[in-house]
Amino acid sequence: MSLLHRDGRREPSAELSRFRGEFYSCLTARSDALFELADVVLCGDGPVRSLAELSLVGEHRRGHGGLYAALAQGRVDANRMRRALASVPLPRSADGRLVLAVDVTCWLRPDAHTSPQRTLCHTYGRGKDQHIPIPGWPYSIVCALEPGRSSWTAPLDALRLAPGDDTATVTARQLRDLVEQLITAGQWQAGDPDVLIIADAGYDAPRLAHILRDLPVQVPARMRSDRVLRRPAPPRQPHTMGRPPRHGGEFVFGQPDTWGTPDTHTVTDTRLYGTARARSWDRLHPKLTHRSSWAAADGTLPIIEGTVIRLDIDRLPSGATPKPVWLWWSGTDADAGDSDRLWQAYLRRFDIEHTFRLFKQTLGWTCPKIRTPEAADRWTWLILAAYTQLRLARPLAADRSRPWETPVSSDRLTPARVRRDSRHIRPKLVCPAGAPKSTRPGPGRPPGRKNTRPTPRHDVHTPRKTGTPTSRAKKSTTPRPRRTC
Template identity: 25%
Template sequence: MAMPKFNNNQLIAQFQDFRQKIYNCFESCSDACMNLLDALAGNTGANSIAELSLSPLFPRTYNSIYKAIIASFNTTSQEMNNEEQEGGKEEEEKEEKPNNLIRVVSELIRQPQQRPFYLFAIDTTPHPRPYARTLAERGYIYQPNTIKGNKPINIGHSYSILSILPEKETVNAAPWSIPISGERVSLDKTGVDVGSEQISEVMSDSSLPWQEKLCVLVADSAYSQRSFLFEQSKHKNLVVIARVRSNRIFYQSPPVDESKKKRGCPKKYGERFNLADVETWHFPDETTQIQQTTRKGRLLNITILAWHQMLMRGTKHQKMYRHPFTLLRIHVTDDTNQSLWKPIWLIVIGEQRGEISPTVANHCYRQRFDIEHMLRFSKQRLLMTEFQTPDVLHEENWIRLVMLAYAQLWAAKDLATHLPRPWERYLKPQSDTIMTPSTVQRDFPRIISEIGTPARSPKTRGNSIGRVQGQAQTQRTKHPVVKKQSKSTPNKQKAA
């Protein structure tokens, strides 16, 4: 079924309505916040946050940029102190603000037509700050290193990003991943723990369009651990597709034989299934073979083996034998039957996993890599990791602003025109692979100049009196780098 088409006036009206709703989400400095979002979404040359003030979409001084970041989500130190004093009512209002942003962004996602479910992706991305000694709650984070042999670690923060993967009209359509929730991973939690909380928040909000509809979450091997899958299995309409390492051990469901039924607790696990040992594999319940052609015309042969009703070991409180899953082995070969890369293993878990065929599960997991493109674009073109601040709350505000700027690019996708560079003349203007985030960002200033902005023009307020002569600046506190504790070590904070 083809995606619905809209005329230009409808697209402009929808985009203006979306921008007005974002504008209404900011309670203070809303004009500066909106100008900052526009300058960020239309950024093509700024390499720092202050340089965004040179954009024609930001008609204010560079000081207003930092005021907008601080006031965007009302997380100044004074406001935080007032919230602690006044109690729970303000905490509820603070939690309601991100929810409003999720509702606004979720309205951009059309209901899927080609597939009967909404597709989500989750991942954790590093935010390195190795030299920010006055920034609190810094720890050792995972960051891939291009130099072979070096440890893939750095010092700073990590952020868990939950996004929606929109339905593609064609197989080779541009990769888009719309972020709807971004939370910092605190020192007492892991990225998997924060991701589980984000999913629970999104799945429990009855005002969101995917409520009571089938949802699929794709994730990498870090999210295939027992604690995460057990929590997600509580959501009746959620199916999780997660990659697993090739050395994991699972179990078959125990055979049920009423004639040999004995007293006591029935057997919960069947025969052992070692992914690294072919001898332990039983005959697959389903075998699927498909062919796929890449953009360059290369033919791929994909073989998918499926084992149903598989189990993983649980604990006293996480009884995983109550949550069987489907195990998939995906092997890709070329036309000479040579293996192109190492076979991958996926698990499909959830009450409605039967609605997801092995072929659909493979396509869903392949689309998971779109979130990697989004994170890379956000860091290179939206300055996601360029905001140097000693305040953790202000850093969190900046991450949310970057997510909104990316959502603006998605909302303006159908209004943008292709502006090729001199070396990009080979690209066809009508191809759907053209409208990438980069090409929309290139044309974004023209779109805003034509449709306008809900932000009001700035007013000159004169020069600030500055600091009083003789006033002493208090030095910021330097915080140590905190190393997270393992389960076997005492519950005391270590500083490196």
């Protein structure tokens, strides 16, 4: 039987076996143990709770000591792993466009005093209207999004943010390397539509678009509702003295009298959100200043024009009162079709939250009590490889629903349901890992002798502050200043 479709694509089993072989080649030390550990994550009966319990799964042929040693002393070729993830079939939108979502999720380690390079991570939902910083390791993860109603994504890259890193600069470098790898792998070719990179309000969308302006990408991102943008400079009148203005009138998100007539206005009926009204205004840009991320810029700051889209909906699935969503797109001259395509693509960005939840609650990404950040990076790559195998095994999986669950067709299986059938799919695939060798445990520390080399403790990195007040300042009642850059 041929292993290729008529259009040149490999059969699902052949593509999955090819990726497993490439994944094994990325493991340059303790490769057999690391590869088998990823298989055990896939073949477990329930959520992963600890590494020690993984050693009890039937597919694990090694002891728990080899499991821990593989994470502590193994090696993963991260660059080759990124190339392997970029070479697998990726989901695309209806017009054949790649849609990437970038976000930061945290591996919280509040009690790991012996773990270095921890930084304060902002957490949400742990208190009433409170954002509590908790020590941990933040990771910037990029995923390719699927169209339509789906909880599937395609993780392509994971990068741990070290203490002192500028998130915008590191993310821009990460996205640049990823887009270049996608082009090298043939995922984008000349004549294809530009790649969409969707981000949330925590990213500086104009700066991200400016840094990536030489790549075939477009950046739609959400903006805070207190932003102030500028219109294009008006034409210079004859016989006018002085320097010509660089910026036009203000466009204040919170003042409707400054908006003017929108360039496009669409109304769409949706199942979840009711009636969605989208309005767009063309060629708006922020007024940049030599501060924050532009402090090191030399000369005249650029004018970064884009399209602003305001989305209003009738209701939310949670029953909460909906708020308007402001989007900024790095393109200009958007028509009604572009406006609808962009806000619908932005709503698909929330699928990445389902992937993060599966990583943490089912695959056990943050469950192991790993000491070093290097071991955390190895475990993260194993989780990404395991999830990619789940995605490639979708056409091969059968629905093994619980008695109380509604059966679904094979094309509607969720990642958790595909994982239930991984144990039956694994024997049909290539397994390059070798059998374990017989060994004996080491002598260890003699009984009664104390540990004379205690593990060093590390402080949590905190952002540097410009000054420390001598007394606690009272909460100001004046309104917050507008964000103009």
